Amino acid sequence: MKKGRLPSGSDAGQLRARAEERLRAREEAASLRTGEEADALRLLHELQVHQVELELQNAELERTRDELEASLERYTDLYDFAPVGYFTLARDGGIYSANLAGADLLGVPRARLLGRRFGTFLPPAERAGFDAFLTRTLDDTQREACEVTLDPGIGAKRIARIEATASPSGKDCRVAVLDVTGQRAAEAEIRRMNEGLERMVAERGAELEEANAELEAFVQSVSHDLRAPVRAVSGFSQVLAEDFGDQLPPVAADYLRRIHEGARRMGALIDDLLRLSRIGKAELEITTVDLAGPCREILAELAAGSPDRRVETVVAATIPVRGDARLLRVMLQNLLENAWKFTAAETAARIEVSSRLGADGQRETDISDNGAGFDMTLVGKLFVPFQRLHSADQFAGTGVGLALVDRIVRRHGGSIRAESIEGSGATFSVRLPAPREEGP
């Protein structure tokens, strides 16, 4: 007998075994065992086996067909309700088949879509490009992708990403069409927002720069305009003292001296204000600077300037930092001048500059003295311009020096703090970036 095509060999064998078994059961009921009868019966048996076999085969076929139908239905559902448009297109762009999502994308019922050219749903300007894309896909028989505008006529235009693969025959290709309108819109929105943000930052930056420049110009012009009258007061009081000093009663001469001193202080304040404003806008020229050298030079100058004083000075062998050599020298000048000034009353004055490398790659430099120090409760006023913690009688100065130091340190991305026990001295700790090779 010929075996059924559908069930495989082993399945057929099983079927036969089951059929024979069923018949054997029947035969056992009819117990006839004679010659011709037996032949006829054997033939009959054979036929019956075939029949049962066929019945079983039929049942098997039906079941398989049902399974196939269910499977087909499942895949058709998947195909139709996929969120992606699927098409089969001929070389000329004619639509062989489309899923529901694809028909929706083109805005035409599926039944009316077949046979139309896919290109007609594109704006005229994109059609030639799309035809070339199809040709490329079919000729190269590999996966190709492009992006097109879909213009369904009714409704809004969509932006679609198209991926196409040629079928093995090379006569048509399967095309997946993904609606990326929302994605592209979101991207455009992000781009627009970014540009807006950048523009805003640039505008704010420009405004800030402008405000800074205005403030700078204001300080410059006020300082210069203030200088002229101060110069007049100072100059004429000096001339008056020189030319008519001998004719003035002592009290008048004293008043004149005070006028001149006031003008002199005013002049110094204006100069400091100018210096302070210039630090803010000076361009930094960052190099590796060893602070130890300038420290020793400044201390030597200070010693030469007041030969009557004896001050013990200790400076670390080397203090390498990254910064602007000129500005850092101004910083050291102010800190060391302060230390020098505030130790004036000490019989055994001592100024020490020590340094260590912090774990964060910053170098901390301490400038310590054993001088007058200051009240720690007032430490907040220390770095504010024109704030002074001592009276002018005690220690001269305009109150700009430490503000200048603070500004220089901050412009280097560093920090400064001060500690003191009043009457026992002060320590100013400056943190500045260390050279990279020194970092941890």
Next chain:
Amino acid sequence: MSTASILLVEDNPDDVLLARRALDRCDLSSGLVVAGTGEDALELLDGKGSAAGLRPAIVLLDLQLPGIDGIEVLRRIRADAKTRTLPVVVLSSSRTPQDVTACYETGANGFVQKDMDFDRFQAAMGALTAFWLRVNVPPVPPP
């Protein structure tokens, strides 16, 4: 050609008086001519088209002037063949590096900051002016 030792271009009367006093003390004030604006100074040097212009031994030039400023006055002095070789010393209350650089680039021979201390101002003025009047004899302008 009228002669004058010093042409002072300065608009502030206080500064004029103080400068005169400083030069006086150095015995240099004879022949001092004062111009209150840059325009006046250029007119004096030019001689108003007809007469020969003023030829001072030195020009003391303030930077901040009403109308055309000091730098522009200097530029015009240097642009004119008749006045090109005049020694010009700039007096300024500003001493920003930009101002100093601009002055020297435009052709100033010297730069004096108007010091707020009169004694120092007097000393600087005296020394500079004496140099230009007594030590350095200005070259004769080319024909």
